[in-house]
Amino acid sequence: MRYALLILLFLAPGLARAQAEALENPGAVSAIQERQYRMNHELYLGVGVLPADAFYKGLTGSVSYTYHFSDTFAWQVGRGTYSYNIQTSLRRQLERDFDVAPTASAFEDQVQWMVGSDLVWSPLYGKTAVLNSSVLHFEAFLLGGGTVVKIDRQDGFRPAINLGLGVRMFSGKTLSFRLDVTNNVVFAGASRIINVPVVQLGTAFNFGATE
Amino acid sequence: MTSRSLIAALASAALVVSPATAPAQSGGGSLPMPPPPTAGAKAKPGASTPAPGAKPATGTPAATTPGARPAEAGAPAAGAEGTAATAPATDKKPEAAAEAPPPVPQKVDPGVFDQALKDYFDGKPRAAAGPLYAWLQAAPKTDDNYAWAQYFLARSLIDLGLTHAGASYLARIARERSNPNVIPRALDTLKDLTDRPHDDVMIDEQVFGALDLGFLPEETGAYAHYQQGLVDLRVGNERWANTHFAKLSETSAEASHAKFALLVTRLKQVKEPSDELIADFLSLSKDEKLTREARNEAALAVARLRYERQDYTGALEAYNLVKLPELDPGRASLYLEEAWTRYKLGEPRASLGILTTLDAPSFRDEFLPDKYLLRALIYRDLCHYLPAKRAAKELTRRFADSLEAVRNRDDLAQDIRLRRAANSHGGTQRASRFVETLDLEGERLGRYAGSFGDRLFTHLTKLYDLSRAEAVRVYDARLAEAVRQEADTLLRAAEQVRLMEYEVGLKLYERVKKGAKLVAPEDEQLLTPDSVAFRFDGEYWNDELKSYRVSIESRCIEETP
Numbered sequence: 130m131r132y133a134l135l136i137l138l139f140l141a142p143g144l145a146r147a148q149a150e151a152l153e154n155p156g157a158v159s160a161i162q163e164r165q166y167r168m169n170h171e172l173y174l175g176v177g178v179l180p181a182d183a184f185y186k187g188l189t190g191s192v193s194y195t196y197h198f199s200d201t202f203a204w205q206v207g208r209g210t211y212s213y214n215i216q217t218s219l220r221r222q223l224e225r226d227f228d229v230a231p232t233a234s235a236f237e238d239q240v241q242w243m244v245g246s247d248l249v250w251s252p253l254y255g256k257t258a259v260l261n262s263s264v265l266h267f268e269a270f271l272l273g274g275g276t277v278v279k280i281d282r283q284d285g286f287r288p289a290i291n292l293g294l295g296v297r298m299f300s301g302k303t304l305s306f307r308l309d310v311t312n313n314v315v316f317a318g319a320s321r322i323i324n325v326p327v328v329q330l331g332t333a334f335n336f337g338a339t340e
Numbered sequence: 341m342t343s344r345s346l347i348a349a350l351a352s353a354a355l356v357v358s359p360a361t362a363p364a365q366s367g368g369g370s371l372p373m374p375p376p377p378t379a380g381a382k383a384k385p386g387a388s389t390p391a392p393g394a395k396p397a398t399g400t401p402a403a404t405t406p407g408a409r410p411a412e413a414g415a416p417a418a419g420a421e422g423t424a425a426t427a428p429a430t431d432k433k434p435e436a437a438a439e440a441p442p443p444v445p446q447k448v449d450p451g452v453f454d455q456a457l458k459d460y461f462d463g464k465p466r467a468a469a470g471p472l473y474a475w476l477q478a479a480p481k482t483d484d485n486y487a488w489a490q491y492f493l494a495r496s497l498i499d500l501g502l503t504h505a506g507a508s509y510l511a512r513i514a515r516e517r518s519n520p521n522v523i524p525r526a527l528d529t530l531k532d533l534t535d536r537p538h539d540d541v542m543i544d545e546q547v548f549g550a551l552d553l554g555f556l557p558e559e560t561g562a563y564a565h566y567q568q569g570l571v572d573l574r575v576g577n578e579r580w581a582n583t584h585f586a587k588l589s590e591t592s593a594e595a596s597h598a599k600f601a602l603l604v605t606r607l608k609q610v611k612e613p614s615d616e617l618i619a620d621f622l623s624l625s626k627d628e629k630l631t632r633e634a635r636n637e638a639a640l641a642v643a644r645l646r647y648e649r650q651d652y653t654g655a656l657e658a659y660n661l662v663k664l665p666e667l668d669p670g671r672a673s674l675y676l677e678e679a680w681t682r683y684k685l686g687e688p689r690a691s692l693g694i695l696t697t698l699d700a701p702s703f704r705d706e707f708l709p710d711k712y713l714l715r716a717l718i719y720r721d722l723c724h725y726l727p728a729k730r731a732a733k734e735l736t737r738r739f740a741d742s743l744e745a746v747r748n749r750d751d752l753a754q755d756i757r758l759r760r761a762a763n764s765h766g767g768t769q770r771a772s773r774f775v776e777t778l779d780l781e782g783e784r785l786g787r788y789a790g791s792f793g794d795r796l797f798t799h800l801t802k803l804y805d806l807s808r809a810e811a812v813r814v815y816d817a818r819l820a821e822a823v824r825q826e827a828d829t830l831l832r833a834a835e836q837v838r839l840m841e842y843e844v845g846l847k848l849y850e851r852v853k854k855g856a857k858l859v860a861p862e863d864e865q866l867l868t869p870d871s872v873a874f875r876f877d878g879e880y881w882n883d884e885l886k887s888y889r890v891s892i893e894s895r896c897i898e899e900t901p
Contacts, residue, residue, distance in 0.1 A: 155724050156892030158876035160884035
């Protein structure tokens with residue numbers, strides 16, 4: 130009881146101050162604007178890299194179509210990525226100096242292409258001042274979905290779960306730029322999982338958005 | 341809020357706004373240029389005119405680009421002898437002569453003109469100005485090149501940032517009319533200068549307002565017709581003004597400006613503005629031939645007229661017609677008017693939001709006594725009596741010095757707030773800017789003391805001193821009237837605020853009846869699915885200035901029978 134009174138005593142000035150502030154400056158001010166950029170049918174073209182594998186690096190080209198149900202929720206109906214793979218010096222050294230066969234299973238994990246579909250959730254929409262002279266609008270999103278990955282072996286189709294995040298910078302009503310960082314968790318075997326991270330930068334064309 | 345007289349005053353401010361800068365005269369390129377200076381000119385003194393048979397250069401409109409030569413034919417031959425030696429800037433004797441009253445014109449080698457012209461077209465206006473002035477002093481006014489020398493001296497001075505001095509020479513060309521080939525170019529240049537702070541008596545009234553319009557090219561003629569019509573309107577002669585305006589092409593920008601001027605004049609004359617008048621203003625607000633500023637003025641006129649007729653929805657629509665450049669903060673008076681309109685429409689929260697806008701740093705120095713009154717009214721209506729009282733007191737606190745000055749019958753022009761308010765619009769603003777321009781150019785002139793030579797420098801110093809004295813006289817006269825009007829506005833607001841304070845004081849201590857209930861909160865939907873909200877925490881973003889909304893509950897108590 131004594132402690133409760135003591136706590137109350139300490140809280141009282143703060144509460145009184147808050148009440149006085151509310152009395153003097155009532156109300157809360159917000160800038161309420163029509164959302165300047167809204168997505169509808171999105172066609173995306175991008176390039177990227179598969180940076181993680183020590184034996185190769187993939188240079189990717191991607192295309193996707195996304196339908197936006199609302200400002201915060203969308204379905205990336207289809208996406209396809211082709212990877213042009215460049216062997217690393219490590220692999221060349223292994224093959225040259227240690228006679229490691231090119232068919233070793235680690236070498237065969239390299240991604241040739243993949244297709245998939247994702248759900249996209251964009252909880253963040255904001256703007257930032259550029260050099261105090263212009264305003265840039267952006268949104269950040271999370272995406273998750275499934276992928277079919279074709280790896281470099283016969284009968285090489287593997288399922289994968291794709292999770293990632295991205296940020297979109299709006300340039301205009303019909304044009305925006307996207308940076309996606311995703312990871313495909315590929316089920317390569319019965320008890321083997323490989324991670325295929327993808328970093329992509331691309332241009333998104335928006336069709337059918339209302340003004 | 342805005343009385344009709346205020347509308348008329350504001351609109352009349354727009355009346356004198358110069359029209360849009362018209363593109364350079366299309367036919368300018370075909371105007372004859374000064375005769376080409378002869379190579380190695382060694383003509384006798386006093387006969388500086390190039391050979392009568394010399395062909396006027398055609399083609400390139402040299403005057404529009406200082407660095408460009410008029411044409412090959414017009415290019416002064418290199419090696420004009422004797423010019424450098426006779427340049428007055430280096431001549432000691434003429435210096436002494438210039439100081440002796442009265443100044444005796446010095447004989448100047450006729451090649452000086454050619455060399456100065458060459459310097460001008462070589463992009464050296466500083467080197468050209470002194471010799472051109474010296475040549476003008478020596479040459480008879482009947483000389484064929486006299487007007488050209490004046491013109492190029494003017495262009496040199498304008499290029500050097502001495503626009504007023506340049507304008508005075510151009511005005512002289514227009515008044516003397518000694519060479520019809522030079523006049524259109526001089527008028528074009530003068531017309532361009534009217535976009536900046538300028539001597540409106542010298543240029544608008546004495547040149548464009550008094551021109552014989554028969555010989556002018558179409559575009560310059562249109563501008564002159566417009567200016568002359570304006571002069572007639574100002575003196576209350578609409579019929580004569582119409583005579584000038586009727587000569588303007590319907591599709592020209594001047595015609596639209598003239599229509600705007602006529603509407604403003606009619607607005608001043610009528611007691612009850614007709615629907616037709618409002619519709620005319622509305623059509624002008626969408627007229628692409630007008631500048632954006634002029635279109636906005638027309639939209640504001642529509643909004644104000646509709647407000648006066650208590651058509652608040654229509655007024656709001658008209659305010660929305662005002663288009664600003666991206667991230668432009670806009671005008672404080674516009675926001676305040678919109679705030680009043682929304683208040684009258686029964687949107688106190690939106691109105692309070694706009695008042696938040698007016699607290700932005702961009703508008704901190706604006707003179708808006710009404711702002712405090714409106715804020716107090718809104719708080720009072722929502723039964724927030726303490727903030728209402730505070731808002732009301734804020735006016736008397738903020739303008740305490742100005743109110744004190746009014747009460748003490750001090751010189752109001754010395755009050756910094758009233759002075760700033762008076763300087764922010766209308767004729768006082770123009771006069772103030774012109775004085776600032778003269779000060780700036782006067783300082784700039786000092787930098788050219790060495791290269792101009794004593795004679796030109798002394799002449800220009802005198803010119804700027806006299807012009808400044810006159811500009812200050814005009815400014816002081818306008819300021820005295822303008823500060824009186826601002827003081828009136830302040831006093832009216834202060835009086836209303838005192839009433840408000842009294843009323844709020846009574847409400848503050850009113851007894852609440854037993855069983856009284858709070859008024860049911862209004863169902864306000866601030867955020868629609870299409871909109872996005874950024875919580876305001878004291879940081880102003882220019883793109884948000886029109887979007888602030890305040891969420892505030894009414895604390896009013898239901899009246900029980």
